[in-house]
Amino acid sequence: MLDRVPPSQPGASARSVPACSSDVPGDTIVALSTAFGTGAIGIVRLSGVDAVCIAEQAFRPARQPDLGEGHTHVMRYGRVVDPRTGRPVDEALAVVMRAPATYTREDVVEVHCHGGPAAQRAVLRVMIGLGARPAEPGEFTKRAFLHGRIDLTQAESVAGIVQARSASALRASVRQLDGGLADRVRGLRADLVATLAGMEVAIDFSDEDVDEVDTEAAEAGLAAIESRLRELLSTALLGRALEEGVRTAIVGRPNVGKSSLLNALLMRERAIVSEFPGTTRDTVEELVEIAGIPLCLVDTAGLRSSDDHVERLGIERSRQALEQADLVLVVLDLTEGVTPEDEELLAAVPPARTIVVGNKRDLVEARDTAGPGRGEAVLRGPGMNLGGEWTVCEVSAHTGSGVDDLRRAIETIVVGDDGLQLEEPLLATERQRSLVEQSMAAVAAARIGLSEGAPVELVCDDVRRSADALGSITGEDLVPDLVDEIFRRFCIGK
Secondary structure (H helix, E strand, O other), rough: OOOOOOOOOOOOOOOOOOOOOOOOOOOOOEEOOOOOOOOOOOEEEEOOOHHHHHHHHHEEEEOOOOOHHOOOOEEEEEEEOOOOOOEEEEEEEEEEEEOOOOOOOOOOOEEEEEHHHHHHHHHHHHHOOOOOOEOOHHHHHHHHHOOOOOOHHHHHHHHHHHHHOOOHHHHHHHHHHOOOHHHHHHHHHHHHHHHHHHHHHHHHHOOOOOOOOOOHHHHHHHHHHHHHHHHOOOOOHHHHHHHEEEEEEEEOOOOOHHHHHHHHHHHOOOOOOOOOOOOOOOOEEEEEEOOOOEEEEEEOOOOOOOOOHHHHHHHHHHHHHHHHHEEEEEEEOOOOOOHHHHHHHOOOOHHHHHHEEOOOOHHHHHHHOOOOHOOOOHHHOOOOOOOOOOOEEOOOOOOOOOHHHHHHHHHHHHHHHOOOOOOOOOOHHHHHHHHHHHHHHHHHHHHHHOOOOOOOOHHHHHHHHHHHHHHHHOOOOOHHHHHHHHHHHOOOOO
């Protein structure tokens, strides 16, 4: 047992510190697991074979027994002391959590110190001085994955929970943490493996009394799997929207009311509004939540020819925002109808992810009370040159009329007619989406190969590639370098 210095003797002389038992250098990691800065509490977390040994040297419980001899998962009150000087660092609470009933399935110790930056840094420095290694981003969750406590989809959901920017994103990540996506992927992979096994048996034992491959049945089975993969892939847009937000560009000619529309959707004055064209010289970005989906609204400079150097730069950024957008709101002036410039802009955007917003409805209604005020759709009237493929909304950004209809149209495009459904698992990351695409392409190649009479050995290779891609989603077929890359995106301390 270590020789303890009573808390009432901060000036006691330094003592020698016994070596810990680990033979692996840097096997125990430490990090601040709460946001750095001023707060009520800061949590310093250790994980590894020497976590208890290191913490025990620095933490002095107010009452016996020593930290490492007490019950697991029980909070203890005491002080953190620098064993090299004997000086107290902070008053704190500490809890020992013994493996395997921990987040990482290793011994874990958490020290709950005061939340000031100086106190947190001091406790962290003491633990590092005693042999703990500063954790890399995501290393605690990486250890949980490597020890088999969670699969890779669950690990990514942890990052999603930490980074969730809306209640819906949080719900989807918690659902994924329960293993919903992993179960669905493993079911698909199991069916692929079963199909592959049936074909390989026929190949390996072709000289014996084994039935040949039933190509029609195998083709039908692969077609069914391909359909299920396509259904899973269709969730990627919503998953990306929840994780990153839907990047929504508000574009149009100068002075059609783009900035006014931004303010109306935000329900506050964010962008400068002026009757003079060209007021907006740069993109303005704001986050808003619509039907549980975070939208990054990008107000852009009016698209027109200009001799002004600064305005031209703004117009170029507008075109870049248009190219990068997941959703486009093309704003037209109802008092002018669809101009040739509007038609040119509409020709450059995809109707499936575009909403045509006719603005200044209040001015049209005031000018002609028998028109749109009685329900006539101005943008789809005679001579307006808009076909039925466009989603069209008529609003008054000035009065707010029609803005709720626009919100509903945005919701329909992003989440579909049935609204936001979070009970089923979603593809939450670009990595997951890409792997499902690879799996589906390989299944399609196998199905086509069977229908065209390709050698069964080549078909088996395609099926195997499809199964491997799905295995990579859950982490069953991953190379170490890719594992490192995935967890490097996490925050430190998680």
